[in-house]
Amino acid sequence: MIEIQNLTKRFGPVAAVSDLSLTIRPGEVLGFLGPNGAGKSTTMKMATGYLAPDQGTVRICGHDIVSDTIAAQQRLGYLPEGAPAYGEMTPREFLHFIAGVRNLKGAAARTATERAIAGAELKAVLDQPIETLSKGFRRRVGLAQAILHDPEVLVLDEPTDGLDPNQKHAVRGLIRGMAKDKTIVISTHLLEEVEAICTRAVIIDQGRIVADATPAELAARSANGRLDEVFRQLTTRDTAMTGAAA
Amino acid sequence: MSLLWPVFKREFKSYFATPLAFVFIVIFLFAMGAFTFYLGHFYDNGVADLSVFFGYHPWLYLFLVPALAMRLWAEERRSGTMELLLTLPIPLWATVLGKFLAAWAFAGLALILTFPIWITVNYLGSPDNGVILASYIGSFLMAGAYLSIGACVSSATSNQVIAFIISVVACFLFTISGAPLVLDAFRSWAPLPLVEAVSSFSFLMHFSAITSGVIDLRDVIFFFSLIGLFLYANMLIVDLRKSG
Numbered sequence: 001m002i003e004i005q006n007l008t009k010r011f012g013p014v015a016a017v018s019d020l021s022l023t024i025r026p027g028e029v030l031g032f033l034g035p036n037g038a039g040k041s042t043t044m045k046m047a048t049g050y051l052a053p054d055q056g057t058v059r060i061c062g063h064d065i066v067s068d069t070i071a072a073q074q075r076l077g078y079l080p081e082g083a084p085a086y087g088e089m090t091p092r093e094f095l096h097f098i099a100g101v102r103n104l105k106g107a108a109a110r111t112a113t114e115r116a117i118a119g120a121e122l123k124a125v126l127d128q129p130i131e132t133l134s135k136g137f138r139r140r141v142g143l144a145q146a147i148l149h150d151p152e153v154l155v156l157d158e159p160t161d162g163l164d165p166n167q168k169h170a171v172r173g174l175i176r177g178m179a180k181d182k183t184i185v186i187s188t189h190l191l192e193e194v195e196a197i198c199t200r201a202v203i204i205d206q207g208r209i210v211a212d213a214t215p216a217e218l219a220a221r222s223a224n225g226r227l228d229e230v231f232r233q234l235t236t237r238d239t240a241m242t243g244a245a246a
Numbered sequence: 247m248s249l250l251w252p253v254f255k256r257e258f259k260s261y262f263a264t265p266l267a268f269v270f271i272v273i274f275l276f277a278m279g280a281f282t283f284y285l286g287h288f289y290d291n292g293v294a295d296l297s298v299f300f301g302y303h304p305w306l307y308l309f310l311v312p313a314l315a316m317r318l319w320a321e322e323r324r325s326g327t328m329e330l331l332l333t334l335p336i337p338l339w340a341t342v343l344g345k346f347l348a349a350w351a352f353a354g355l356a357l358i359l360t361f362p363i364w365i366t367v368n369y370l371g372s373p374d375n376g377v378i379l380a381s382y383i384g385s386f387l388m389a390g391a392y393l394s395i396g397a398c399v400s401s402a403t404s405n406q407v408i409a410f411i412i413s414v415v416a417c418f419l420f421t422i423s424g425a426p427l428v429l430d431a432f433r434s435w436a437p438l439p440l441v442e443a444v445s446s447f448s449f450l451m452h453f454s455a456i457t458s459g460v461i462d463l464r465d466v467i468f469f470f471s472l473i474g475l476f477l478y479a480n481m482l483i484v485d486l487r488k489s490g
Contacts, residue, residue, distance in 0.1 A: 048333040052489045073335035080333065084326035086256070088263035100252030101334050145330075 001025055001183055002047060002153055007056035009042050009207075016042040017207040019056070024200075026152070029179045031198035031215070032187040035235050039207040040187040041081045044157050047185075048078045060153055074102075077151035079159055083142030087131030091122050091141045094130060095148060102149040112148050119174050120144035121167075135162035143171065147178065154178070156186045160193060172197050191227045195219070201227075205235045249336045253344030254351075257318075261352050270314065274356045277306055282363065294371025299363055300381045300457045304421050304450055307392050312413035314353060315396025316406045318345050319484070323404035332488070342481050346397050346473075353389040357382065377459035384456030387469040388449055392417050394476035401483045420472075424448030447472075 002024040009017045017039040024030050034040050045051040047058045049065045049072065058065040063072035085094055095116060099109040117123060120140040125133055130141055139162055146154060159175070160168045175184060176197050188194065194201050195215045203211040203218075211218060211234050215227060222229035261267040278299065282288045286298035322328040331341060367373050396413040403409050422428055424445040432441045445451070452465040 045329070050329050050333050050488065054489075070335045070337060073333060076333070078330075078333045080326065080329040082326055084328075084330050086260065086327055087325065088260055089256075093259075097252055097256050098334070100255075101249060101336055103248065 001059075001061050002155075002185065003057075003059040004043070004047065005057050007043065007046060007058065008054050009039075009046060009051065010054055015207050017046070017053075020204070020207065020209060021056075022202065022209065022212075024183050024185060026181055026183050027179065028200055029175065029184045029186070029198045031194035031201045032185055032204070033189075033191070033194060033201060033231060034187075034204040038204050038235070040204060041157055042207075043204070044078075044081075044155050044185070044187060048076060048080075048155055049073055050080070074149075075152045077146035077149065077154045079139075079142045079146040079156040081157040083139045085130045085138065085141050085145070088129055090127045090129055091117075091133075091144070092126045094141060095144060098145050098148050104149065112150065115150075116144040116148040119147055121170060136164060136167050139163060140167070140171070143174075147174075152182060154182055154184045156184070158188055159186055160188065160190065168193070191231060195227060203231060203234050210234045250340045250344045250347075253336060253341055254348045257345050257348030258351055261348075267352070270310065270352075271356050271359060274306070274310055275359060277310075278302070278360055278363070281306065294367050294373045296363065296367055296373065296378050296381060297457060299360075300385060300453075303385045304388065304453060307389055308417050308421060309414060311353065311389055311392035312396045312399075312410050312417060314349055315393050315413060316400050316409040318349060318397045319401035319480075320404050320406045320409045324406075332484075338481055338485060342397075342477055342484070346394060346477055346480075349393050349397065350390050353393060354386055357386055357389065374459065377457070380459050380461050381457040383461060384453050384465070387456075387466065388453050391420070391449065391469045391472045391476075394473040394480070395420065398476040398480040398483065401480045401487075420447055421449045424451045 002022070004020060004022040007017055007020045008015065020039070020043060032040050032043070042051065046053045047060070047065065049069050052066060058072075060072035061075045063075065065072045086097075089097070095113045096109075099113055102112075104112050117126065120143045122137070122140055122144055125137050130138060133141070139159065143156070143159055146156065154175075156175075160171050163171060172193065175186065178184065179197070179199075186193075186198070198215055201211070201213060201215045201218050202209055211230070218230050219225050219227045222233065261270075281302040282299045286302065288298055291298065319328075322331055332338075364378060367378075368375070395416050396409070399413045399416060400406075400409040403412075419428065425448070429441055429445055432444055436444075446468075452468050455462055455465050
């Protein structure tokens with residue numbers, strides 16, 4: 001469960017996220033959509049405790065991310081934008097480090113690591129330094145790191161970016177498989193991905209929610225029944241206005 | 247406390263993942279040897295002690311320790327792993343301390359590898375090994391103090407070169423704060439107690455007190471409180487930058 005209330009973040013005069021409220025329940029896979037710079041990543045950074053909000057609160061399974069950070073982060077798996085990882089480590093060492101930090105020991109650590117490796121299909125590259133891996137494999141290392149401790153809440157920033165169609169299919173299968181009892185948020189630019197795995201789609205533009213519905217409902221709003229049409233309608237109008245104002 | 251260990255281990259190992267560890271240790275040992283034997287005229291002095299050797303430590307640390315510390319936080323910021331590190335459920339103090347201790351342990355390792363010079367001096371004569379042990383401890387404490395300054399500066403930037411240069415300057419000021427160069431700048435306007443306070447921050451003064459063979463609790467407390475102060479500042483900087 002993620003409860004976001006009146007979340008606001010400004011960078012100088014620009015409001016990256018303004019007064020955003022959103023509750024995501026277990027069993028939901030929420031697709032977080034929006035043009036570049038709409039505030040998707042900033043919202044995720046605040047929800048996971050990397051950035052402090054200017055206003056508003058985020059609670060992860062009831063734990064406030066600002067005042068009860070560690071408890072909230074223990075329940076959270078997070079794939080940051082660009083899937084950062086320590087390049088000099090191999091996936092095996094890296095996941096071992098994550099298991100240690102997640103307080104998993106002995107058999108529990110082994111089981112969790114093996115499950116994450118299988119889930120993200122990393123077996124082939126386990127002992128190569130992460131910096132030598134392809135973009136797709138790096139993304140999967142980040143994904144394995146996020147799901148290692150079987151968290152209640154998953155926040156994935158562009159989990160399929162840089163993957164080939166087969167890998168995308170596999171990662172979507174993985175997310176769908178975990179969806180039953182978890183709260184999952186994914187940000188993406190791929191509208192077909194939202195239709196494929198999300199139970200709910202939220203479109204944000206200039207830090208505000210402009211649409212919140214199931215992918216099918218959203219698609220039905222356009223004349224041709226396509227999600228990308230709705231996306232364009234909802235997010236270009238504001239851009240046009242900004243252009244006129246400037 | 248248990249989360250400090252994985253942070254420490256990862257950081258310590260990362261020194262050895264690149265040629266950094268090797269290059270650092272080789273240059274450290276080579277410079278120590280060169281300073282002691284050529285600049286310090288170790289043989290000509292005809293005295294079996296290591297005061298010449300330890301006398302060069304502050305000056306060598308001045309450049310080498312910031313090189314060791316500059317990557318601690320700046321690299322995490324640059325490569326984006328900072329976001330990963332700060333969203334893992336590790337208390338911030340454990341991250342800060344774990345990283346610092348890893349760098350300190352590495353510096354300690356380099357220091358231990360200077361043992362051949364201790365063997366040499368024992369072969370040549372009969373030095374006071376108590377003084378030498380005290381000096382090693384003092385040198386290690388001083389390296390920790392330099393490192394805490396470097397770690398703190400590194401946490402404020404994503405540029406390792408900037409981190410290095412600012413650390414060197416900050417370390418230099420702490421090294422010579424008892425020297426006329428610094429004190430004269432204060433003497434003209436500051437009240438005497440402040441001038442004395444500034445001069446008491448001198449690493450050279452505290453270090454040479456220890457290398458004379460007496461480990462005075464006040465000198466030990468000085469180095470530890472300085473480390474504590476800069477690591478606390480390090481924590482504040484990391485926390486502050488969360489607010490964007």
